[in-house]
Amino acid sequence: MEITSNPHIAIIPTPGIGHLIPLLEFAKKLLHLHDISATFLIPNEGQPLTTAQKTFLLAIPPGISYISLPPVNLDDLPSGTKIETRISHTVARSLPSVRHVVESLNGTQKLVALVADLFATDVFDIGIQLKIPVYLFFPPSASSLSLALYLPELEKTVSFEFSDAADKIQIPGCIPIERRDLPDPMQDRNDEAYGWMLHHIKRYRMADGLLVNSFKELEPGAIEVLQQQESGKPPVYPIGPLILTGSKSDDPCLKWLDEQPTGSVLYVSFGSGGTLSQAQITEIALGLEKSEQRFLWVIRCPNDRVSNAAYFDSHNSDDPLAYLPEKFIERTKNRGLLVPMWAPQAQILAHDSVSGFLTHCGWNSVLESVVNGVPLIAWPLYAEQKMNAFFLDKSLKVALRPKMGGNGLVERDEICSVVKGLMEGEEGERIRSRMGELKDSAAKVLGENGSCLQILGMLGEKWKNDVQ
Template sequence: MKQTVVLFPGAGVGHVSPMTELANVFLKHGYDVTMVLTEPPFKSSDLGGSSFVERIAASNPSISFHVLPPLPAPDFAASGKHPFLLMLQLARDYNGPLEAFLRTIPRERLHSLVLDMFCVHAIDAGAAVGVPVYTFFAPGASCLSVVTQFPALVAGRRSGLKDLGDTPLDFLGVPPMPASHLVRELLEHPEEELCKAMTDIWRRNTETMGVLVNTFESLESRAAQSLRDPLCVPGRVLPPVYCVGPLIGKKSDSKAARKKNECLAWLDAQPDASVVFLCFGSMGTLSADQLKEIAVGLERSGQRFLWSVRAPAGSQDPKKYLEVRAEADLDALLPEGFLERTKDRGLVVKSWVPQVDVLRHPATGAFVTHCGWNSVLEAVAAGVPMLCWPLEAEQKMNKVCMTADMGVAVELEGYMTGFVKAGELEAKVRLVIEAEEGRQLRARLAARREEAEAAMEEGGSSRRAFAQFLLDVENLVDGKQQGN
């Protein structure tokens, strides 16, 4: 009798995609997998919505998908609360329906419940059913180490960390971290509701039976070791941490699929390692002025480029993430004549880009990225050097570790002021593609790519870590049965 693993991802492409890859690992080990989803409280092409879920389900027929009965959505417009707090409350309200679904699976068949890092409220649903509960942390071990140490850092503080500006903070396992680079919500006063809610999430992430992390040991060895150090959170023993990545999408092997994407056909005609790829993730957007500045920098650089352009968000208000943005109007957004002048060496696209395929294409030589962890892992696995342009969430923290610890990237320093100038983009693009420093960076990435491949092979560190996780679940269940 096959056992069933239930996965409960957070909303959005950046959460569902890596958990889908984790599901495939469970399938390879002989388990049935059910991914439990909730209906988004708004329809947004950026957050995936039903079309994204349908696409994921269609391409992963071996995974069962169960959508919980929809609950009334919060009134985002009328409420004075931050949208993140409203989303958290809605997520907690799903505990009842989740528990009810778990009870439809015979207990002897239920192997484990694996929760997304923003779904740790569901620990209570798992406990009610008596199933082992684990966390899946989609960002890296460095981020996990910082946020795990964060509650102790702010305990007793009478002011928010934003008062510290760029003052470096010392966390075990990572380079000195400027206070300004932490997740924005954590910089508020420790007693403010938003900061308290986020701090509670990070604490509960390590209150499960263990944490599966989307990374591989050699990429973040210091951070991974810090999470096993008794000094990480004084007075508290953390659960086991399993580095089981990189869990990323596979390159498309279908010739038909390649024909559908004009960017792949275009890349086929470019020299090896000659193209700069610019893409800022499923939610990252830049201002109209910044888009024009990028265009100027790319044109001056003289380098080949593939650029995924998305329409600017309507405002800097947090509710911008609840909007559905229109397709980018390239003629209005880019400098007059830019597309014509650069047509022989550049391609600008305003539709979805098959990022894994682009990064693994021989013609791709550099990647200008927002430093979302999925993108970082995809570039490392492809051996492509990165230029860091962090925008939000944990991306600035990732930037620090990518440049100061992993040696896989250089930074575009203008991100600190919120505006990267054309001159800096031109210089850094040339540095990575043409200069000796760029050649050294590519050599390091080639080594990292081999390490990533080795980690996922039979006997590799990530394969061993996953096997240890399965053994620990088995021992946990056996111990409970003997105790009964």
């Protein structure tokens, strides 16, 4: 069988739209810059595609294709198994399918690299056995990658729970972080999720390179440390900010934004996987109402057990609006828009009417905010989001962070105060100014001579030269 002449890469993401988005942008840029085509091998744990995933797949351009791998069975996992464990098992149980597809691609394409997501490092063995260069794509921040590479050493020096440490944790290249803001798997070293996290991290050094979705002007300390040469550490390529791009949407919420004054709307969203308790939804609603600010709120049905219930299952058929306080919609109809389940976030944050973002601090959302210069209210829910919130607040100083009450809720008065502070207050103006500076830096990075295209160009040339 004849092998096509153009270079090709295989990309193995982990489940979840938040990881698919930057990987697609990465693939699109390689296709545009170097005519390197790509095939996504998408693990499947048996759930139907979400609205966000369907939208993502429809946006794939010619030259990039995807294969949905056969679903795996996770019924043997205990109830309450953490998300990192579920993702890792999904990938591990998909390895025979990954091998079959990669071997097939390798027989028909000039396969120059296998790119795996941060919880998909088990596929490295397949690439190494087939003599295909393997790369890690790290969707979160450079600070998170710095922590990951430091964790095996940190684990040796802290014999007890990290949350019991007397001092803040010093991550190389970052300001010391509060123990409570470390990523979720680090909060319980006895849970299987921590074991999986450590398993993958120890395999990062098997890669030929580490691709991180960030840029030096955003995280100078962390990236400087990451790019220092060290025996056994792969080169680190800061290729961000990679954020969702595409044609302009005609979604009704954008038409509503067109009717609002410039810089007047607070966008509220907890991402594609985030969920809140019924009591917390009530407090947010009443806090927004009390603030008297315009808002666009993407709302999901509540979950009183876990904060990431929608990550694997967003198919709750209930109406999210039914969980709002009585007559809330009627009372706020002249200044608020409620959108069930999903909205075109990238276009919303780029809209002139939007002047603030109450966010769960997923890294995609952070980068989209930075590129558009939108200041933040940081409300983390799970994974590494608390760590992102900490650095956005304490290091970058582009976010306000509401305080939780003794009852475990962020209460309506606190929400009102923080929202008004961001949208009207002096501190909000300082944050807006600082975010404007980062927006300018991001524009330069994404420009024709910026580091994003330069590093991707260097990487593309390397892959093409490796196979000549």
